[in-house]
Amino acid sequence: MAALPLRSYPFPPTQNPTTKTHSLPNSKSIPLHSTTTPNRQSLSFDQAPPSFRHHLLSLRSSAMATATSDGGFDRAAAVKQFDESRTGVKGLVDVGIDEIPPMFRHNPDPLPPAPTGSVSVPTIDLSLPRGVVVDLIRAASHEWGFFQVINHGIPVSVIDGTLSAIRSFNELPPSDRSPYYSRSLTGGVSYSSNVDLYKSSAASWRDTIQVLMGPARPDPDRIPPVCRQEILAWDENVSQVGRALLELMSEGLGVGPHRLKELTIGDGKVMVCHYYPPCPEPDATMGVVTHTDPGALTVLVQDSTGGLQVKHVREDGECYWVDVEPVPGALVINVGDLLQIISNDEYKSVEHRAVVRSRDKSRVSIAVFFNPSKRGDTDFYGPLPELISDEKPAHYRNFTMTEFMGTFFSKQLSSKALVDHFKL
Ligand SMILES: O=C(O)CCC(=O)C(=O)O
Numbered sequence: 368m369a370a371l372p373l374r375s376y377p378f379p380p381t382q383n384p385t386t387k388t389h390s391l392p393n394s395k396s397i398p399l400h401s402t403t404t405p406n407r408q409s410l411s412f413d414q415a416p417p418s419f420r421h422h423l424l425s426l427r428s429s430a431m432a433t434a435t436s437d438g439g440f441d442r443a444a445a446v447k448q449f450d451e452s453r454t455g456v457k458g459l460v461d462v463g464i465d466e467i468p469p470m471f472r473h474n475p476d477p478l479p480p481a482p483t484g485s486v487s488v489p490t491i492d493l494s495l496p497r498g499v500v501v502d503l504i505r506a507a508s509h510e511w512g513f514f515q516v517i518n519h520g521i522p523v524s525v526i527d528g529t530l531s532a533i534r535s536f537n538e539l540p541p542s543d544r545s546p547y548y549s550r551s552l553t554g555g556v557s558y559s560s561n562v563d564l565y566k567s568s569a570a571s572w573r574d575t576i577q578v579l580m581g582p583a584r585p586d587p588d589r590i591p592p593v594c595r596q597e598i599l600a601w602d603e604n605v606s607q608v609g610r611a612l613l614e615l616m617s618e619g620l621g622v623g624p625h626r627l628k629e630l631t632i633g634d635g636k637v638m639v640c641h642y643y644p645p646c647p648e649p650d651a652t653m654g655v656v657t658h659t660d661p662g663a664l665t666v667l668v669q670d671s672t673g674g675l676q677v678k679h680v681r682e683d684g685e686c687y688w689v690d691v692e693p694v695p696g697a698l699v700i701n702v703g704d705l706l707q708i709i710s711n712d713e714y715k716s717v718e719h720r721a722v723v724r725s726r727d728k729s730r731v732s733i734a735v736f737f738n739p740s741k742r743g744d745t746d747f748y749g750p751l752p753e754l755i756s757d758e759k760p761a762h763y764r765n766f767t768m769t770e771f772m773g774t775f776f777s778k779q780l781s782s783k784a785l786v787d788h789f790k791l
């Protein structure tokens with residue numbers, strides 16, 4: 368049985384052959400930062416140590432325009448140099464760029480935003496009577512694949528403290544962040560920019576700390592001290608809410624509250640802490656490109672900046688991007704591909720993305736992906752037999768998690784290919 372949770376987010380922890388391999392930092396040898404007095408200020412270029420300034424300047428010129436001999440833009444070289452800066456997108460902002468490097472430019476998306484106030488992702492109050500909550504969650508999971516929950520039991524102060532700890536890490540001086548920079552998830556923790564950097568056709572405006580939280584937690588010393596306690600506490604809190612939601616969603620399928628838990632969904636956990644730096648050209652780039660989450664269930668918390676959008680087909684057949692408006696204290700829940708398959712399409716895994724909103728404000732979001740921990744060669748997943756009948760035949764074939772993960776890692780993020788791959 369594979370011990371790893373379903374995935375590294377959003378893409379495989381495989382090392383590009385052209386990239387230097389950096390081992391995870393030995394936290395004992397890197398400078399430690401007080402967790403009680405985090406540095407909440409961005410480091411300006413002038414404050415950076417001289418060696419780092421030189422490094423950032425060379426990065427700036429290369430990322431801004433890496434010319435090929437024929438005068439074209441050498442994307443591969445720009446990507447490599449950017450990665451080797453080991454300071455992420457925030458490192459570019461630290462240098463004071465006033466336009467985004469070409470490697471971050473995305474083609475405009477033709478899909479329009481929903482007319483203001485016309486539709487919104489449902490917000491569900493978990494303190495309502497259980498039967499009501501089950502019905503509301505079932506309907507939202509079917510129609511939207513997304514919903515927000517309030518009164519889930521995690522205090523707003525904990526949410527705010529966790530988000531600000533992630534911001535603090537990303538706003539440490541670049542030379543203090545870079546020892547953590549790594550694409551390798553060996554040891555269960557990584558900090559890097561664009562986990563799919565070498566696969567995507569355009570890079571996104573975000574940096575990410577990933578932590579594999581289940582079935583086993585990593586050595587806490589591998590998590591940067593400035594956000595260590597908060598990350599570990601967030602795992603505790605979100606796991607409780609995740610388990611409660613899985614029970615409610617299991618009940619919503621009419622198979623009793625424990626059916627999804629029996630499949631060990633909830634025991635495999637990956638936490639991804641995204642930092643979207645302020646951006647000089649927000650409309651020219653993306654925070655996260657259009658994708659679906661491959662796992663079973665995602666629990667996400669976002670700050671008040673906004674930017675998460677869900678693709679929604681209205682009753683009249685029109686398709687729009689709908690903002691998942693930040694609701695103070697709320698958690699955003701979404702169905703992943705695996706749960707869509709297990710539910711035989713009762714619940715929908717819906718495409719979403721994060722746009723970049725601000726020239727002068729950063730955005731932080733933290734997603735926890737819940738997946739099965741049982742991953743043996745004889746552990747098959749597919750539509751629950753209880754949901755299959757002559758009237759409702761199975762829409763998908765069965766598969767092992769090894770096949771599921773292998774398929775995911777072979778696909779691009781911005782597609783619905785994973786679900787389609789297993790369709791009958
Ligand atoms: O930052 C966000 O709001 C979205 C992140 C996301 O979709 C993901 O991590 O899968």
Ligand SMILES: [Fe+2]
Binds near residue numbers: 658660719
């Ligand atoms: Fe996502």
